[in-house]
Amino acid sequence: MRLCLTLLCLLFALPVSAAQLTLTLEGGSRQWHTAQLLAHPQARDLEVEQDVAYKRTMHYRAIPLAVLLDGVQPGDHLQAVALDGFAAEMPAGPLLQAGPAQAWLAIEDPSQPWPPLAKGKPGAGPFYLVWRNPQASGIRPEQWPFQIATIRRLPPVEARFPALLPAPALAANDPVRQGFALFQQNCLACHRLNGAGDAQFGPDLNLPHNPTEYFQPAFLRQYIRDPQSLRHWPQAKMPGFAPQVLNEQELDALLAYLVHMAGRKVQP
Numbered sequence: 001m002r003l004c005l006t007l008l009c010l011l012f013a014l015p016v017s018a019a020q021l022t023l024t025l026e027g028g029s030r031q032w033h034t035a036q037l038l039a040h041p042q043a044r045d046l047e048v049e050q051d052v053a054y055k056r057t058m059h060y061r062a063i064p065l066a067v068l069l070d071g072v073q074p075g076d077h078l079q080a081v082a083l084d085g086f087a088a089e090m091p092a093g094p095l096l097q098a099g100p101a102q103a104w105l106a107i108e109d110p111s112q113p114w115p116p117l118a119k120g121k122p123g124a125g126p127f128y129l130v131w132r133n134p135q136a137s138g139i140r141p142e143q144w145p146f147q148i149a150t151i152r153r154l155p156p157v158e159a160r161f162p163a164l165l166p167a168p169a170l171a172a173n174d175p176v177r178q179g180f181a182l183f184q185q186n187c188l189a190c191h192r193l194n195g196a197g198d199a200q201f202g203p204d205l206n207l208p209h210n211p212t213e214y215f216q217p218a219f220l221r222q223y224i225r226d227p228q229s230l231r232h233w234p235q236a237k238m239p240g241f242a243p244q245v246l247n248e249q250e251l252d253a254l255l256a257y258l259v260h261m262a263g264r265k266v267q268p
Contacts, residue, residue, distance in 0.1 A: 018110050019126030024152035026071035034126060037107045042067050046104055048132070052144040053117055053124045060106035060130065066096045068105065068151075077156045080129060080145040085200025088129075088145040088189045089157055100136035103129060105148075122147070141245055142189045157184050161196035163266045164188075166257065179257025182250055186241065193261060195268025202238065210262035212255065221251065 018034035037043065043063045051058040072078070074093040081087050095103045108114050108125030116123050124146035131139050158165060164183075166176045183193070190202040205211060211220055223230045226240040246254070 019108070019149075021105075021127050021148065022150045022152075023068060024150065025069065026153060032068070034107060034110065037063060037105070037127075038109060040067070043107070046106070046130070046132070048104075048106075048130045051130065052141045053128065053146050054115070058114075058130075060104075060128070061109060062104040062106040062130065064098075065103040065105045065129065066098070069096060072096065072153060076153055079152050079154050079198065080148050081150040081152070081198070082145055082147040083149050084147060086145060086147075086189050087198040087200075088142055089184055090143060092153075094137055094139065094143075097137075099133070101134050101139050102132045104132065106130050117146075140185055141239065142186055145189070157188065163194035163196040163268070164261075166260055167264065175253040175256045176260045178250070179253040179255070179260075182246070182254045183257055186246060186254070190238070194264075194266040196266075205258065206261050206265055207267070210258055210265075212259045212262055217255075220255070224251065224254075 020034075021032045021037070023030050023032065038061055040063050043061055046060050046062040048058050048060065050056075069078075069092070072092050072095075074096055076092040078090050078092050078095065079087055080090065094101065106124075106128040108123070108127070114123035114125050127148040128146040129144055129148060131144065134143075154160065164180070166174075166180055170176055187193075187205065188197055188199065190199050191197065192199055192204045193206045195204060195207060211223075215223065219230060224241050224246075225243075227236055227238045228240075241251070
């Protein structure tokens, strides 16, 4: 009995456990532990205004992400995978640049944990991709993945998932093609389509049914803009896409892509 009590006391005396970030890039994988990143010579205190996850100014210990991306070239494609299955697809170019927008990896110190994202929810740690001056390069909210566990170099989405592609006969300037690009930026991090994609977070958007098949058009637009205004669910995780993030012309293009893909169902 005394031994059990002693072990319990030791357990509760331990600090919150540190985390590990896996980078799978050119030449293999490397693991970075929290303590290594916090002590990195290029780590610094960073103020982030209009933080996407916390909706306010936040302060972090962070390191320029480019410092960790050894061997990555601007034309490469990267994917950040979160603990909950969110999989953000990101071209490497913006992540490597020193400005005007610059990507930073924020590192949660176990002795000073970040606040929860909402009541009853975890924080953005252990690792969070944040940006300085994001508006200067048109950085979208889905390019701020949090709770990151892995960053890996992969072929581009078009090569990995041909089931996502619109019909090849479409003109280069067809709105459906723009919608496909917007789908990759805004939807693919959480959703699959035709079973294609790496996300484990949200439902497939074409199988068994595409949302354009069961939503009235006005309600679908409302749902994308403000999900809770249409279907209130306290545990819902889908964010709304305000006009500042997805303007009306872009929303039209995204919906055009979904309508188009409803006629291109491919069983995985």
